[in-house]
Each structure stands twice: as structure tokens, then as C-alpha cells.
Amino acid sequence: MTIAVEKVLYTARATAHGGRDGKVATDDGKLDVLVVPSAEMGGSGNGTNPEQLFAAGYAACFHSALKLVARKARQDSDGSTVTAQVGIGPINGGAGYGLEVVLEVSLPGIDDRAAAEELVAKAHEVCPYSNATRGNIKVDLKVA
Structure with a gap:
């Protein structure tokens, strides 16, 4: 079953560059973080x-x-x-x-x-x- 929103009150927008090994940032600049695979998944784990x-x-x-x-x-x-x-x-x-x-x-x-x-x-x-x-x-x- 698909849940439909009756009225959108807010929309968050984030853009990823490099997938799991890159960065992700919101359009307002409030979130801008390095994204790195966890050590358990073969990455360095030196990021989120x-x-x-x-x-x-x-x-x-x-x-x-x-x-x-x-x-x-x-x-x-x-x-x-x-x-x-x-x-x-x-x-x-x-x-x-x-x-x-x-x-x-x-x-x-x-x-x-x-x-x-x-x-x-x-x-x-x-x-x-x-x-x-x-x-x-x-x-x-x-x-x-």
C-alpha cells in the first residue's frame, strides 16, 4: 500500500557526489559531510x-x-x-x-x-x- 501525503509541508534536498565514498550536502548548506564505507564493509570508516x-x-x-x-x-x-x-x-x-x-x-x-x-x-x-x-x-x- 502506498501512503500519499495530503499536503507537503517541507521538502529536504540533498545531493550526493561519489556515492558511498564521496560527500553529501543539503542545498541549504546545513549538512555537508564526507561519506565513507564503514570498516566492516571494506572502507576506511573515516567518515559517516x-x-x-x-x-x-x-x-x-x-x-x-x-x-x-x-x-x-x-x-x-x-x-x-x-x-x-x-x-x-x-x-x-x-x-x-x-x-x-x-x-x-x-x-x-x-x-x-x-x-x-x-x-x-x-x-x-x-x-x-x-x-x-x-x-x-x-x-x-x-x-x-
């Missing part, structure tokens, strides 16, 4: 990589969604954190590569684990990254 950039974006976006649903549910999200782990590996017998994600959420202000898990599940329904990846890649939700 697309998986780290994706993890950073997903963690930030999911955390905002979590804070939104916590506020609506009148639950305490103070001190909460979201850590995204983005893994890359071969798929289809090595014919290509795929991603998988683990989102580890800490909600120290909520003692009831079931309530924390419910907030995380609701955030997963709201988060744009979750909506974009749903049904496409494995995303595991973990409450720390």
Missing part, C-alpha cells in the same frame, strides 16, 4: 555513512512522535531517548542489499512497562519514518 545518517534521522523523528503521543496520553516523556540501530546486509542470495532497524526506547518516567510499550507502539503508527518503512524492512521496537 548512509546507515548512520538514516539511524540519526529515524531516531530523531521517532523520538518526536513518542513525545507527541506521550503528551496526548498525559504520560511523562521527560528524559526519554530513542536509539536507532540500522543494519545493512545481503538479501536475495546476495543479489542486493537490505536494511533492518532496531529502535530502543527509554522512558524513565514511566514505571508501567505495558504503558511504555503502548506509547512506543502508538509512536510507531505516527512516525513518518515508521510509515515509510512499514512492510518494507524489519523494524524491531524495544523498550529499555
Whole structure:
């Protein structure tokens, strides 16, 4: 199922030069980084990589969604954190590569684990990254 945006509120634009071994920059100049394959994938690891950039974006976006649903549910999200782990590996017998994600959420202000898990599940329904990846890649939700 394709999700259609009703009204675009903002569009980010980034241009890559050199793919996984080059640089990527946004058109406004706020992000301008060297992109280098990780040491585990045969590169020098002396820069960032697309998986780290994706993890950073997903963690930030999911955390905002979590804070939104916590506020609506009148639950305490103070001190909460979201850590995204983005893994890359071969798929289809090595014919290509795929991603998988683990989102580890800490909600120290909520003692009831079931309530924390419910907030995380609701955030997963709201988060744009979750909506974009749903049904496409494995995303595991973990409450720390």
C-alpha cells in the first residue's frame, strides 16, 4: 500500500557526489559531510555513512512522535531517548542489499512497562519514518 501525503509541508534536498565514498550536502548548506564505507564493509570508516545518517534521522523523528503521543496520553516523556540501530546486509542470495532497524526506547518516567510499550507502539503508527518503512524492512521496537 502506498501512503500519499495530503499536503507537503517541507521538502529536504540533498545531493550526493561519489556515492558511498564521496560527500553529501543539503542545498541549504546545513549538512555537508564526507561519506565513507564503514570498516566492516571494506572502507576506511573515516567518515559517516548512509546507515548512520538514516539511524540519526529515524531516531530523531521517532523520538518526536513518542513525545507527541506521550503528551496526548498525559504520560511523562521527560528524559526519554530513542536509539536507532540500522543494519545493512545481503538479501536475495546476495543479489542486493537490505536494511533492518532496531529502535530502543527509554522512558524513565514511566514505571508501567505495558504503558511504555503502548506509547512506543502508538509512536510507531505516527512516525513518518515508521510509515515509510512499514512492510518494507524489519523494524524491531524495544523498550529499555
